Each structure stands twice: as C-alpha cells, then as structure tokens.
Amino acid sequence: MSAPNIVLNVNGIEVIYNHVILVLKGVSLNVPEGKIAAILGGNGAGKTTTLRAISNLLKGERGEVTKGSIELRGERIENLTPADLVNRGVVQVMEGRHCFAHLTIEENLLTGSYTRKDKGEIAANLDKVYNYFPRLKTRRTSQAAYTSGGEQQMCAIGRAIMANPSVVLLDEPSMGLAPQIVEEVFEIVKDLNQKEKVTFLIAEQNTNMALRYADYGYIMESGRIVMDGAADDLRNNEDVKEFYLGMGGGERKSFKDVKSYKRRKRWLA
Amino acid sequence: MFYRENGQFKTSYSADQQIFPIAQDRWAILGLIAIAAIGVPLLADEYLFRAIFIPFLILALAAVGVNILVGFCGQISLGSGAFMAVGAYMAYNTFVRIDGMPLIVALLSGGFFATLVGIFFGIPSLRVKGLYLAVATLAAQFFCDWAFSRINWFTNNSTSGSVAVSGLEVFGLPIQTPVQKYLFCLSFLVVFALLAKNLVRSAIGREWMAIRDMDVAASVIGIRPMYAKLSAFAVSSFIVGVAGGLWAFVHLGSWEPAAFSIDRSFQLLFMVIIGGMGSIMGSLFGAAFIVVLPIFLNQFMPWAGSLVGLEISTAAVSHTEFMIFGALIVWFLIVEPHGLAKLWSIGKQKLRLWPFPH
Amino acid sequence: MSSKKIGDVILDVSNISLSFGGVKALTNISFNVREHEIRAIIGPNGAGKSSMLNCINGVYQPQQGAITFRGQTFKHMNSRQVAEMGIARTFQNLALFKGMSVIDNIMTGRNLRIKSNLFSQAFRNPFGIGGAEKEEVKHREFVEHIIDFLEIQAYRKTPVGQLPYGLQKRVDLGRALAMEPQVLLLDEPMAGMNVEEKQDMSRFVLDVNDEFGTTVVLIEHDMGVVMDISDRVVVLDYGKKIGDGTPDEVRNNEDVISAYLGTSH
Amino acid sequence: MAFFLETLFGGLMAGMLYSLVALGFVLIFKASGVFNFAQGAMVLFAALAMARFSEWIPQWLGFESLLLANVLAFIVAAACMFVVAWVIERLVLRHLVNQEGVTLLMATLGITYFLDGLGQTIFGSEIYQINVGMPKEPVFLLQNTFEGGILISQEDIIAALVAACLVAVLALFFQKTSTGRALRAVADDHQAAQSIGIPLNRIWVIVWCVAGITALVAGIIWGSKLGVQFSLTTVALRALPVIILGGLTSVPGAIIGGLIIGVGEKFSEVYLGPLVGGGIEIWFAYMLALVFLLFRPQGLFGEKIIDRV
Amino acid sequence: QDKVQFFPVLSGRTGPVAPNATPWANGHNDYMKLVNVRGGINGVKTLVEECETAYATDRGVECYERLKGKHGGATVFQPLSTGITFALTEKIPTDKIPMITSGYGRSDSADGGIFKWNFPLIGHYWVAGDTVLQHIANKEGGWDKLKGKKIAVGYHDSPFGKELLPIMQERAAMHGFSLQLLPIPAPGVEQKSIWLQVRQQRPDFVVLQTWGVMTPTAIKEAVATGYPREKMFGTWWSGAEPDLKDVGAGAKGYSAVMMQHGAEFNSPVVKEILEKVHAKGQGTGPKEEVGSVLYMRGVVGAMLAVEGVRAAQERFGKGKVITGEQARWGYENLNLTQAKLDALGFKGVMRPVSTSCQDHMGSAWARVHTWDGSKFVWASDWLQADEQIIRPMVKASADKYAGEKKLARRSAQDCQS
C-alpha cells in the first residue's frame, strides 16, 4: 500500500457519558483517504460511541470527549457542529435508522441533500439512490414510520448518500437487512468507494461481511482498540476466526452445536 | 471513600429490594426524618413554619401525587390544581355538613372524591396522548375552577364563594399552632411518600412505567393500558386531593377557587420536572426548590441591594425574581434534564468513585 | 442434544390478509406452528414478517382470516388475551421500557402472575403482613434465574436505555421469558450481533426450546442461524407465502432462492 | 336571527385572533418539536416593545408622525424579537438537543418567566397603548333586514384579514420550501437531522424569529384592542384549545381550530351560559377540543401520532 | 434609635392588577413620608416596608407572615385584595393585628361585634353598590322609575366580584328591576361573549364590578359593541385613571361611584405632598400621578391607618409606639370630625368618619364621577348608602359567619377593652 493521506485521525480519545460513565478509554484510529475501514467488536464495545465522537453527535446523548483529539484532513474537528462536518463531507448513518417518522421516504431522502443547493445534482442523487434501492422507490410516498425495518435502514443509508459525502460513517448498516440486501449494501459501499472515492468508516457486527469489503480493520473491546490490521490479516487471525467469524478450528460451526456452556476468550480480562 | 455499598452483601431478595438498599442511605433518611420531626420544631420560627415548611410539605405531597401520574405513568397533566380543589372542597363539605366528622376522615374523603374526578378526567387518556392529553387535562382545571365558583352547594352557599374552616383537631389534639400544623403535614407526607414509594416499586408501579415508556409493548406483555392509566390517575388524584385538603384546611384556613388555579397546576408540574420525573424523592426536591427559591430571591435581593446601598422597589424585585427563577429553571434543565433527583444520584455515583476519578 | 418431541399444531394461522391503505402487507397467509418446534419466518425486507407477528399479538387486526390457538379460533386477537394464553414476544426495534432497570423490565413480564392488589402493594412491608412482599420476592427469584440464564447479572440495576444494543436484545428476550410462555415469538433477536453473540443467543433459544419445551416462532435474516436451529421455515415475500417446509426444502426452493436467498447461499 | 349572526360573526372573529396566537405555537412545534409555552410571554414582550417604542421613538427623535412612529417601532420590536430568538437558541435550545418533549416544554416555561420579568423590567407594567389607527367604532350591516342591524367590528375584520394572510404565507412556506421540510425533519428527530447536516442552530433561530414576528403581529392586534399589560400573556391559554383541536402540527389547523373554538365558545356562553350561571366559555372551549380529540387524537389536521413496534 | 411605628404594605406592583395597585401603594407611602415630615405621630416616625403579592393569595399570606413580626411588629395590614383579606381574616385574631379593608374584603366585617379585627373603613362593596344604584335612580327620577328595567352586572368572577351581588339582588327585589349577571373570569382580557350578551339583552344600565385590566377591556368592548358609555357605571374599584386613560375619548360618559374621595388634584393634602415630599425628590412614584383616584385611595388608607394609631396613643400613651392590639382599639374608636379632616388636608376630600365597637365602617358617603374624555369630573352630590337596608344584611351575614365558626358576639365588656 502506498501511504495514502489520512482523512480521519482519531487520537487517544476518552468519552464519558453523563459525567460518570467512562466508555472510551483512549481510542486511536486512522482512516486513509479513499479506503474502507471497519471497526469490529462485541456489543457495548464502544463502536457507536466512537462514531458519535467523530461526527460530534455525543452532546445529545449527554456524552463528551474528555481527552484526545480528532482530526479531519489535519483539521481539529472536536468543536465543529455536525452540520459543519456534513459541509466538509462527513456524514454519519446512525445506528437504529433514525428516519424522520412523519416524513415520507422521498422527503426523508430529500432532507439528506439539505446542504446541496444544485437542483440537478439533487435529482441525480435521488435517482442514484432509487437505483441502488428499488424497494424505496415503491414506498416513496409512505411515511417512514410505516415502512419495515429494512426499508428504514435503506432509507437511512440513502439519505446519507444524498449529501454527496466524501467520508461516510456507517453504523451497523447490515442490521436487520435481508442477506441479499446486505450484500447489496456492501456492494454499494464498494461502488461508491471505487467510483466516487468515498472513504468509509464502518462499525459492524457482521464481521464476515465487513472484513470482506474493508481494507483495514480495528477490533474493539470495552472501549479500547485491542487489535488492528489489514482486513486480510485479520481474516486469517485464529482468534478472529473463532470469535468473530464463527469458524473455530477452520470449520464453520453449526449454531446448533454451540449450546453447551462455553467460556469466552477475551483479549482483556 | 465512605460512601460505598462494598461489603454490604444482600443475602435475600427482600433485603435487596429495600427502599434504600445502601445502609448509609437508610441511616441518612432516618436521620432526616428525625431532624424534621424533632429538630426543626425546636429551631424554626413561626415565619419559617407558616411561609415555608408547611407549604413545602403540602406541595411536596401534591408533587408526589403528580409525579405518580406524570413521572411514573407518563400522562402529562395540567389538571392537578383541579384535583387539589376537589380534595379541598369535598373535604370541606364532608367536614362541615356532617357533624362530628373527624378531620382525617374528612381529608381522606376529599381524596376519595378527587379520585373519582381524577378517574373521570383520566378517561380521555385511553385515547389521547402526550401534549394533547396535557392540554386536555386543562379542561378539568377550568371546569373545576368554574364549578367551585358557580355551584353554590360546594361553598355551602357562601355569598362570596369563599369558604373557611376552623377548630381543627385530631384525636382531641388541636391543630392550631404552626408546629402542630407542621407535624400534622409532616406525618401525612411521610406516610404517603412511603405508600407511594411502595406502589412504584411494586407490580403496579412497573405497569405504570411500562405504559409510560412503551405502551404497545406493555400491552403485548399483558398490561392493560386502561387499568394502568386509570389506576395512576386514581392514586395520583387521591394523593393530590388529600394535599388539596391540607392546603385548604391547614395552610390557608380560608380559600376560594383561585387558590387552586391553573398556576397551581403549573407549579406542581414544575416541581415534578425540576425534581425529577419518576422519582418520589425528586418530588420533594422539586417542591423545596419551587417553594423556597422565589421566597429566597424575593428577600435576598433587597438585602443584597442594601449591601451596595441600592434600594430596589418591590416591583423590580419581583421582576428580577421572575427572571432569575426562569433562568435557574433553564439552567437546571441544561445541567441535568432529568431533574434534581438525577443530579443527586450522579453525585452519589461520583461519591462512590471518590477519590478516584474513574 | 435431547430428542425433543414435536407435538400437535398449537397455533394455526389461516388466510390472514392485512393491508394499510394501498399497501398489502399480508395476503392470504396460512401456516401453522406445532408444539415444541422452532418455526422460522423469513423473507426479504418489507415482506410482512413483523406484521404477521403483530397480527398474532393483537397489535394489528387483519382484515381477513383467523388465528387458532390451542383449538380456540379468533377473528382477531386482543393483546391481553394473547398474553394470558401464554404467547410472549420480542420486538424488532427494541421496545424495552427505557427508563426502567433491567430487573424491572424483566419483572414486568411477571406482572400477569401477580395477584396482590393495589392496596396490599401500597402497604407492602418487610414484616410479611399482607402478601405483597412475599410475592415480590418469589417472582424476583424467578427473574434472577432468567438473569443468570441470560448472563446479564452485572447489569441488573442499569437503566436499559444505557445498555448497548445487543444486551438490550437479551433483556427483551428475558422479559418475554419471564412470562413463562408456551409460544415465544422472536422478531430478529440476533440483529446487530456478531457471530459469537449470535451463538450465545442461539444457545438461549435452543435451551428454552429444549428445557421448557417452549414453542418458538423466529424471524431472522441470518440464514446460518435459521437453517441451523429451526425445524420448519415459512418464507414470505411481498406479503405472500412463497415457501414452507424444512430448512432443506426451503433452501432448495427456486422461488425462495430468487426472492430471498440469492445465489450466495 | 340578527343576534345569532352577530354571535356567529363575533365568534369567527375572536377565533381568528386566537389563531394568530396559536400559529406561533404551531410554528415552533412543527419546526422543532418544542411545545413553546413562552408564546404568550413572547406576545406580551413583543407588544410591550411595540407600545413603548412607538411612544419613545418620537420622543427621542423629536417627530410627531404616528405612522412613522409605528413603522419604526415595528422594526425595532421585530429586531427585539430576533434578539430574543437568538439568545434563546444560544443559551437554551442549543444545550437541550435531543432531550424529551417535557424537558423542552419545561425550558420554555422557564423562558416564560424570564421574558415576563424582563419585559416588565424594561418596559414597565402599566397598561400601554398601541395605536395603529385601527377603527374602534362598530359598523352595522343589513340594517334594513334586521332591526338594529348586525354589528360588526371593523377592528376585528382587519385583524382577521391580517391573520389569514399570515397563515397563508406560512402554510406555503412549510409545504413548498426545502427549509420547510428541514424544519419538519428537525421536529421528528434532532439527532438524525444534525447527522445529515441540518444546522439546528440556524434553523432554531429562524423558527423562533418567525414565531417572534407572529407574536408581534398578534401582540399588536390584541394590544391595540385591549391595551398592553401583563395579562396579555393569558391569551396563550385561549389559544391552547385551538391548537389541540386543529392539531399541533398544522398551520391551517390553527385557523380552522380557531374558528371552531371561537364560534363554539361564544355560542356556549351566550346561549348556554345564562342557564348555568355564566362564565363557561373557557372550559367549554377545552371540553370542545377534548371531544374532538376523542375522535381524532391528533386533532383535526394534526399528523397522525405514530406508534409502531 | 428613633421610635418607629411599622406599617407593612402588601403591594401589587406586578401581575394583573399592577396598573391599579401601584398608584395605591405610591399614595400610601407618600402620605407616610408626609406624616414623618410633619413630625410623625406625636413624634413616632412611621416606617413602611413593602412586600409584593402580585394579587395572589398565597403570596399575600407569605408576605403577611414575613412582615407581621418585623420592625417591632406590624401595626395594621391593608392587603388590597379580597382573596388575601379572606385568608388573613382567619389569621389576624391569633396574631392580634388589625386589618383595614377600605372598600373591599368582607362586607359583613363592618359588624365589629363579630369581626373584632377587621375594619372596612369608609365603606364596603354594599355601600358602593347601594350608592351606585341610588345615583342611577336619581338620574332616572326616582326608584320607581327603575321598575321593569334591566341592569346588567359585569363582575370579577371571584369573591371580589361576588360580594357585590347581595345588595344588587336586595335592591332589585325592592324596586322591581331585573338583573343580568355576567361573571367575567379573571383576568378578563377576553370579554367578547360578555358584551354579545349585553347586545342581546340590551340592558338599560351596566354596572361594573371589575378590577385591574378587566375594566378597560370592558369599556373597550363596550365601545366595540356600541353600548353607550353614559349607561355604564363602575363601582369604587372600576373607575380610576388607569382604567380609562388608554381608552381616552372613547370612554367619555362612563361614571363610577367613589366612596369619599375621587381624583383630588387640588386638595390641600396633595399640594402638601407635592411640596414636602415630591419637591424634595422623595416621591414614591411619578409626580403626575399624585392626586389621581387610586393614589388618593392610598393616601386615605394611610391617613386612616395613622389616625387610628393616633387615637390609640390618646389612650395608651402619647408618643409611644403602639402595638397592633392597641391600634385595633384606635380603629374602633376613630372619630375623624370634619375639622380634624380639614386640618389634615382632606378638606373637600372626605366627610367625617367615626367608628364604634359595632360599626367598623365609620361612614357610608359616596359621590359619582364621570370621565369627560381625559379626566374625571364630579357628577353627583354626596350620597349615603341606606343603612336601613345594609345594616340588617351585614348583621345577618356576620351571624352566619359566627355560626359557622362557632364564634360568640362580643360582649359589651369586650367592647370596652
């Protein structure tokens, strides 16, 4: 890999919720321009928190970054508003969809282009999204609240695409999507990444998928990065295989056979 | 360092389910009640009793009631003033119309009628939610305002619409002096706060909170929204009604419907939100805040002014009081949207960590 | 693995149709669930899976069709009745009681069984006067078993709103289990989990199914899980049933492959 | 018959006036999900500013023209409302992003207190006059048909026209512009709106400013009718049944709601009131709204309340 | 340290009645200052401290508790609110502090035999009501002309407003006119339906018992519905400058009954205040207000409060600070002759007042003034409420109160103390 520019540089951040709950304990990561990076990790590891810290959405959750720094192309961004960040091309797709319940699917998508002024561009983006997610087109006039979970997820991703971003923070894009659609979503990610040079930082549980598409991966546990490396390396790491890919001992284990009591291995006690 | 639950192992669920599972808390609260019941009467002067402690106790009681409805069951109500009024007027009627009616029975019967009215006005909650319900409960407020000033029966045909009671006594003990009144109200508050706490930590309380947090899910696990909501209205208005009776009988002595106007409803809602929705303790904090702060500001400002040789007119004091009061409300909400009770618990959490930052 | 006995039909859904305005969420769906089996419902997004559960739960009222549970037929269900009959449910988009602690959330699942009335609850006391305290302790014990079972002991008193998504899903399951249901409806219980956590979750489901003999209806998008643990699978697409059978049958069904599975599976 | 028409007409006019205040509520709620109890205080504040500046400016600048005084005062008062909006965003809303509805509601109650105090500190608490040349004397229509004719207040007609115009403009704004859409998005989900680049800060200043101007217009009309004094804040209580009846999120709802409430309460008071001792109109208005709610829990034109699992 | 006599003031400088209650407090305080300039009450200086009630009963009660013990103890309270009066009526007997409620509060408290501590000096609602009806009758040419007429009463929907009704009903029954009762909910900024009803019923006269912003709103609505202002009459609290100023010419012809004083810009006491207080820069409010109706009411209130103390000093020691209990005796034994009043600067403003154990009111004189578009002018001669009618009403009502409260009528001996 020829050393590309680093777009996002997270440097030893600590995050505290509610003044007392320390969640991130010194997280550092780099996302190179035009690449796809993945944050992997179990429930509660702090993936969402990391993304929120980058996009400055912590405040509404009563969290704050207490240590460390976050840089976007060399510029400190801790004090920017989320809207400033979107203007600089950084958009987050939030975990749990967060569609605007009362707006129709199409209106939801259009709000995504709030920062875009060019009518033609907006229309083109809308077409692009409908192309990616034909299902959305058929539901364009229903209120988002009354669409299925998967449709909402598509809507949330589509809405982010509408902003013509250069960096997308994707929080669990695969959650609740049918396998085909998951595949499609990652294909779309790849597509955008290759054709439009969009950089991605993806927090994902679906390790298998994420490592297949990502260039680089970070593994997170209890608020710390415990392992990182090129996606291929991680995929071949034995521990990762066993705990994140469910392929201990080289073979995929049936979910039926794991029922006996099992001690989890952790990198950190 | 000293505030730890470490080492306090619970050996039974019963012990773990206590109201205050941490021993330090238990002692603190017992101490507080002891101070309130013994210390305060020895130390405080008449003004403090009449202008601060007694209103505080009664409004705290009402706030506990409102908190059950608003904080625990999530049904925002702006009709609490009306339920207080029902409690007051019905207690009055029971008291004066039936000879030899004991005071406590009269007050409880006020609560009972408030319950009926509360349930009646709670019926829309089965269909109407959130702010719509809040505004709809104003119907109760305005209707009761009207009924008590227009229907002569309620005021025992008093020409002015103002009524009064006197000669209060309980078990032969007079409730006359400020200290007696104070202790009377204190015991009501302690008993009802305890009962309320019991309810909210039992099955019914969980039903209320379930309805508050996610009503569809609640009904799927078998909670009947109707029963949960109406029981919250009932319990809440009972307590509020009793508080209304106390407010009228013990604090005011003589009153008119304006004593339970919409301002009172707002005041109670303030207490609940500032104190902490869904916290019995919070209701007390909230009541203390709302009762004491304006009075404090009102007296503090002229005093502070006089220090710098400034004579502030009462109008200016009053306006400044409004401004500071409003600003403080906002400030508290910003510091902790979940109220003083939450602030309190965060403080305790910090104390547990202390002296280590994390 | 214990050899469980799959019994008779316990829940039978016949000819259910449901539409919202112009949207046909379900068209003429029929399928049945046998006692003790794990029945999966799969299908692409928006196929109507969650709506199906909502019909069973009485959250939605289908325009057409009937649901038979243990021989009793209902035109449409009433949530309370459903719960009393022993059907419990988890939700796709977390429907936990956010402001309550984990324990309290799971305790709500026991509420149907609590007999003491409002007064004895109000006068509840540690001295054993009135039954409320005793009853509370009894149910608390049960809930503690569930907490142990789901391995969430450490979060007992945390407000669920502050838990990470995956744990919330577990609490959701715990709440349903607390009802001691005969039929457990699970709506994407493993969404947002990694493989390890899915394994845990599968284990919980299998254990429940095995040890308590609970019938499970499962909606899930992870084909690995579905194919591994379910006994029979229904496939929905655009509100229509396009497949029904054992995992193997379904896996090889052409319609299902083209509508849902795609080629990679 | 003549009296019936008069009452009907009076109710419609009163309703329009309520709508004007209701509009401010709806605007802010629709655009930010905040139920702004401070609307009444804003009406008072704006009216006080208008009344006092139209009195002060001629003194300061030494001219006598009433028109000029009113125009300048309007500009200054509007500027005041802008400052108020800006300060509220800076000091309050900004820090309460993503909080629950009740918390925000409570914050606006805090703002109410603050504005009430501030307004009276700056502008005084007596009764002040707004004189924008509204005709005070009534006209009588159809004097040939009915004995005594039908009394119509010209002032009311003008007020109603102004209200109607304002509503039309705002309704268009919400439906047709992308800012309107963004505002609705903010109301649904602060965080998601932020995440896609809607600048909450600017949006809120805009909305509160528009609501401030609405309050100013309402303040001028009410103020010129009734004089400007502290009690003007209570018109907010009259507007509440209007918005719940019309629907919290609907601009046209505010108008229709206003008309229904206005007519309903006047009829109730005039025809029913004497039978039960009078003074029933205010609770009647709320009861009326409540009855509508039982059939449509989101109000006549409100957006459907969504609960889905 | 100077000896001081403490007069607490429960002021209403904010809230719905601020425009009206402010001049009252200003007048009261200015007069107290004047008393001090004049040398105090036989050398005892007066001291005032205000507490803001905003016309709210609970705040009023708090203020009362706060002030009653200050500065050596309160002499007398004047709550300026009927609601507060009702609440304090229950408290003052225990605290042994008298209360002056000129023109408001409980009408039946004129009966000193029951209400030992209340003093509705110079008149109460029923006096105002009776005299306003007398004035209407006079204008019409006698009581018999009222037969078959209809009088609408627009009243503040609270004890303040309702207290007027018994006298209206009594007179209506006596003279055969009918009443149209129109309760106006506080604060009364929306009165359209009230005036629609007036339009519908077309009463011959409208009597207003309103307070604060309710009054100007009523008059404005009357203008808007074209009801002639000449046929509108206010009671004592519904006819002062703040009520009419911003209606201006539109209110021309509106009249109100004034118990004793009205606007008295030319009276000696006003001149003295301007000269000795305002000219020294010590005036409480703006100069223009001095002498206006409500300002004068404050002055009169202060004068009565001071003269009661002076009377008490006659008995308990000249130049001494008087306790509330002693002051009560003073109020019960007031004897303000015309000569005394004139000497105090109230020439032409007031008629004699003399109280007794049974009569806590002391006089029932009133006049009517009319707004000429910019100021008030007298429109009637002195009128006196008909004691034959009012006294039995007072007694009946007071006895009912005593019955409810299980109070005994004061004995002759108690009257001496």
Ligand SMILES: Nc1ncnc2c1ncn2[C@@H]1O[C@H](COP(=O)(O)OP(=O)(O)OP(=O)(O)O)[C@@H](O)[C@H]1O
């Ligand atoms: N608003 C909040 N207040 C308090 N604690 C929080 C809050 N949000 C998250 N946490 C805590 O922070 C920790 C990390 O949460 P986070 O949501 O970042 O995890 P995650 O890695 O995204 O997990 P998941 O895969 O389940 O989404 C968790 O332990 C959680 O309890």
Ligand SMILES: Nc1ncnc2c1ncn2[C@@H]1O[C@H](COP(=O)(O)OP(=O)(O)OP(=O)(O)O)[C@@H](O)[C@H]1O
């Ligand atoms: N209350 C409702 N109002 C209107 N449309 C609805 C409603 N509920 C569901 N729908 C529609 O019905 C269809 C089926 O929705 P459902 O939630 O059952 O899908 P699903 O199979 O669970 O999908 P997913 O896997 O994405 O969760 C969707 O198109 C959805 O938009």
Ligand SMILES: [Mg+2]
């Ligand atoms: Mg996450």
Ligand SMILES: [Mg+2]
């Ligand atoms: Mg679904």
